[in-house]
Amino acid sequence: MALKPLPESIRDYDKVVATTCSNMCEASCGMLVYVKNGRVVDIYGDPENPINKGALCPKGSGAFQHIYNPLRVKYPMIRETLDDELKRVSWDNALDFAAKRLIELRDDYGPEALMIHRTGRSDFLWKLGGSRFGRIFGTPNVVGQGPICCESPGVAANYVHGAKDLGRLMNPNTDWIHSRCILIAGANIANNHPVEMQWVLDAKERGAKVIVIDPRFNTTMAKADIAMRLRPNTDAALVMAMINVILKEDLYNHEFAEKWIHGLDEWRPLIDAMPPARAADITWVPEETIIEAARTFAANTPALVTGNLGTAQTYNSNNINRCYMILVALTGSIGVRGGGWNWLHNCRPPLNAGKDLAQLPPIKKPVVSNKLIGWADVSAANFPNAIFTQKPYPIRGVWWNGNMLAQMPFTQKYAAAFKKNVDIAIHNTFHPNFTYHHAHVVFPITSWVEREGLCHHGDNRLMAWFNQCIEENWECRNDIDVIVGLADRIFGKREGLKWFPWRRKDNPDLVDMAAATDWFNKQESFTAGCTKKTLDPETTPKGGVMWPAATEEEAMKYEFPDAKIRGKYVMYQDEPYPESDPPQRFPTPSGKIEIACQSLKDIGWDYLPQHHEGGHTPVSDPEDFKEHPVILCTGRPVSSFHEMGHWWPWCDELEPDRYIQIHPQLAEVLGIEDGNYVKLESMRSEIDGYAWVTEETDPRQVWVYCSTDEYQPFVPGITNRNVSWVIDDIITDPVYNQAEFKAQLVLVWKKGTDKKEALRKTHEFLKRFPEYPVDREKELGAYVNGVAMKGAPTWDKKTKKVVWNGKAAEDGNVLPFTDD
Structure with a gap:
């Protein structure tokens, strides 16, 4: 369903600049910026750009208010x-x-x-x-x-498919119309990437099935043929159960698997131990829905998977993303049109700050980091x-x-x-x-x-150029x-x-x-052909270039006659991966897609992907669960990308309050009504906000959107405090240190009511639901509570202060907490 662009601006202008939207997200939408006497007077989507086809999201249209925002910092x-x-x-x-x-x-x-x-x-x-x-x-x-943000999926891809640096999207979203099934995991594309959602809808109109997996019912899920609302951080269990069905019902591509997948037989015992019935109890997704999704995905090929932060900001991110990659590989949908592992926001190329830096002496001290890689x-x-x-x-x-x-x-x-x-x-x-x-x-x-400059992190392995339209303000x-x-x-x-x-x-x-x-x-070398000469939308075909493009000649070519974007349109075709040594399709030790990964085992991670409980769940941290029994998940709103959008009236009025979504059943138990002022506490801190009572979230979960700021305008600062305040900084994804923004434990209560009574009522309410059948010997993670938390500053909920060595620290330049 194509979005129709508006006609030419009706405002008076003396110049139109073709450029690319930058710093709002990773879509790299084409824009026409209308200028009069050196001042921007209008912004339109560029109908000649093949990615957005003239459409813009609220952030793109609202960027006009960013340029001349009187709240901008203007001077050193x-x-x-x-x-x-x-x-x-x-x-x-x-x-x-x-x-x-x-x-x-x-x-x-x-x-x-x-x-x-x-x-x-x-x-x-x-x-x-x-x-x-x-x-x-x-x-x-x-x-x-x-x-x-969202790079742990790319780390996983490096070990599964092989890559130079992080593994990236295989097929651009302009190619998704060739897919017969699109699985979207942990990404509310309709809200956060609306101009890219049109490619999903175009594919759906052509008969593609759409499966959406997310902890919250959202706008994207409303367009799904199959919707699966799962418990955060349990994607690996869900996908392994889908693969259980695909293998047992012999629905996979034998030829591709035998030739190009390494370790499937070694993985089968773990798959056998995760049938749909068990996965249903772990993930909240009904058994019959898991079976239906597995059959649908396997029967409609080529199929693709795409996603975003939902599979990144969680403890088991590496295994979760390995599972999604293997799922699409089992259908043989790798290196073909309409297929691929196509994660959004995960598309910057290999980068080099300068070959000449090699002449400098070695740095003496180690970096402050505890990630495995x-x-x-x-x-x-x-x-x-x-x-x-x-x-x-x-x-x-x-x-x-x-x-x-x-x-x-x-x-x-x-x-x-x-x-x-x-x-x-x-x-x-x-x-x-x-x-x-x-x-x-x-x-x-x-x-x-x-x-002027470069959008180097476009969703489609894209490099695109933005032009200077006006002088510096x-x-x-x-x-x-x-x-x-x-x-x-x-x-x-x-x-x-x-x-x-x-x-x-x-x-x-x-x-x-x-x-x-x-x-x-x-x-x-992967980006050497991507220069202003080959990227400028004023002088070259619009849409930018998909890397790798080693020369300017490569950057100017279309790989297929119907390709929408120049450059390498589909990765991992049956040909050597660029610069692989020895030349092979998948630059891994086995030369195949690796389920079994010795390289990960060597650094202390799982040889085979499996389910692990997150670091903050009722199972993994029962002591924290006693005080904070509700699961917290986070995400993005339509109106902003990080801080961009929150500071502009046009965007902020779309979602002015950093709300806290709570299910009607839990809200009733706690005496919370829609719009009530509520408080949210974790082991790390607390935030305030207004309740949005909705069935979008599970009764055992609350949902809060992120990237707000207590110093932003338009709303009370304390209710705009970012949800990051309540996110733990200690227990993270061990492989890449992704913080668990998608799965924390919290307590929620109505401001002015008895907090202890809210805790008691919540625990009583949760007795309605079954316990999670997690294998506590094999499926808990290597959490570092007793090691890293020992000696680290903590939060005292009585004084609401950060405490270290028994002493309260002075707060930073923050707003004061409110009373309970």
């Missing part, structure tokens, strides 16, 4: 301590202040005392420029958003304990962009650690958000219409300009120019965005 600001008020200064003064503090930090504590958190959300050059600066500065603690990004969620306790060595400086602090698990501890021990916090920002309130130096950065600059400004001051002008040579001819203090982007892409 500094302060001596976090107790002082920020004051406006010149760019030179702000850069001098930050450089002086970083030099002092390096001299007093060593370069490893600086943590740099870079993401691609603001700009490709912040991610790679930040990495480059960190390597030259000498810190090992250059971290990324991937382990907070020694590659890919490092999680910033590892750092609150290190900052708070100054172990294994001092962390005294943090540099990041966006609103990262507000998204960190156990946010209260992180903020308190800043107040206690951070000497220099640098923040590149759009808004005066929670992270801004914990910064010593604030640099105002440009929006994507005020600069106020005194905003680009992230990379902040980096070179500090590099020139810390390393010296000559060294700054050596390591960051791509300067503008009209102002050598600033960076030529196109030259820098092309240079970084040419450092990596």
Whole structure:
């Protein structure tokens, strides 16, 4: 069902710029930006772009309010301590202040005392420029958003299919119309990717079956032929039960399995131990629905699976995603049109901050991380304990962009650690958000219409170009300009120019965005052909390029006559994977899709994928369950992506309150009515909010959306506090350190009522439901409660303070808690 684009803007304009939406999500929608006298007057979807076909989501349309938002940070600001008020200064003064503090930090504590958190959300050059600066500065603690967001599926794919760096989407969503069955897991595409949902609906109109798996009934599930609402973190049990049916009823592709799948026979005993009846008791999904879904998926090929954060932000993420990959492989739907493992938000390419960095001496200190794998990004969620306790060595400086602090698990501890021990916090920002309130130096950065650059993390393994439409507003600059400004001051002008040579001819203090982007892409063969010359929607076919594209010639080609996007349209066809040595279709040790994985076993993880209880469930943590008996799951709203959207009236009015969804049955027991003010408590902290009484969530679960901020406008700040406050930072996915945003234990009660009575009533209510038949010897995880939590700062629910060594810590710059 194609969304029809609106006609041309009726507003007066003197220029139209073809560009790409950036920093709102990973869709990379084409846009037409209408400009009059150097000011944006309208934004439309580009009907010539094959991805969004002229459609835009609320964030894309609402971006007009982002560009000229009077709440944006407009000027550099500094302060001596976090107790002082920020004051406006010149760019030179702000850069001098930050450089002086970083030099002092390096001299007093060593370069490893600086943590740099870079993401691609603001700009490709912040991610790679930040990495480059960190390597030259000498810190090992250059971290990324991937382990907070959605990269653990890509880690799993590396071990299952094989890949250079993280495994990525195989088939673009423009190819999904060729699928006969689409399985969507942990992704509310209709809400959060509405312009991509049209490809699902197009496939459905052509006869494809749609299966949706999620802990909450949502907009996407409303379009499903089969809907499965499961208990968070139990996807592995569910999919193994589906595979149990497929194997026992002989519904799989024997030829593909025998030729291309390694370890199926070894896995069969675990599959036999997870029949649909047992999985139903573990997952909340009825046995008959599991059987129907298995038969439907196997009978309608080519089939594909897609998903998002739902399978990432959970303890058993690695095994969950291995199971989904194997499910699609058993149908033979790999390397064919309409098939594939096609996870969204998991599509950045291999990156290289510069081959010339190899000449630098080795970094002396190890990175602060406890994930099992020694590659890919490092999680910033590892750092609150290190900052708070100054172990294994001092962390005294943090540099990041966006609103990262507000998204960190156990946010209260992180903020308190800043107040206690951070000497220099640098923040590149759009808004005066929670992270801004914990910064010593604030640099105002440009929006994507005020600069040109690269969308490098598009859902479709996509690289797309966005063009500068207007001059920079106020005194905003680009992230990379902040980096070179500090590099020139810390390393010296000559060294700054050596390591960051791509300067503008009209102002050598600033960076030529196109030259820098092309240079970084040419450092990596998979992206060497992706340059402004091949990506610019003003001069090349619109839609960008799907990597790998080693040359500009490759980037300009369409792989199939009907391909919608240039570049490598379908991965893992029956041909050698690029750069595989020896050349093989799947670059794994066996040369096949690996169910049985010796490489994972060698690092201390499961040789075969299986169900593990999450770290915060009634089964895995019965002591916590006594105090917090309700399961919490989180997700995204339609109106925002991280902080983008929340700060604009058009988007915020769609979902103005950070609500707490609660099922009518539990609400009745607790005396909660729709719209009541309620409180939510975990072992880590508490949040306030307004109840949305709805059958969308299970009676044993509450659901809260994430990425809000108590400093956002339009609503009471305390009811907008991010749900990350109640998320544990200790028990995470062992392989990649993904925090368990999808499965925590909480207590919910109506504000002003007796909290202890609410606890008693909740436990009495839960006696209506059966216990979970989990094998406590084989299916519990290697939780680190007794190890990592020992000696770590904790939360005292009586004082509502972070406590360490028996003493309450001073809170960060946060709003006060309300009474119970």
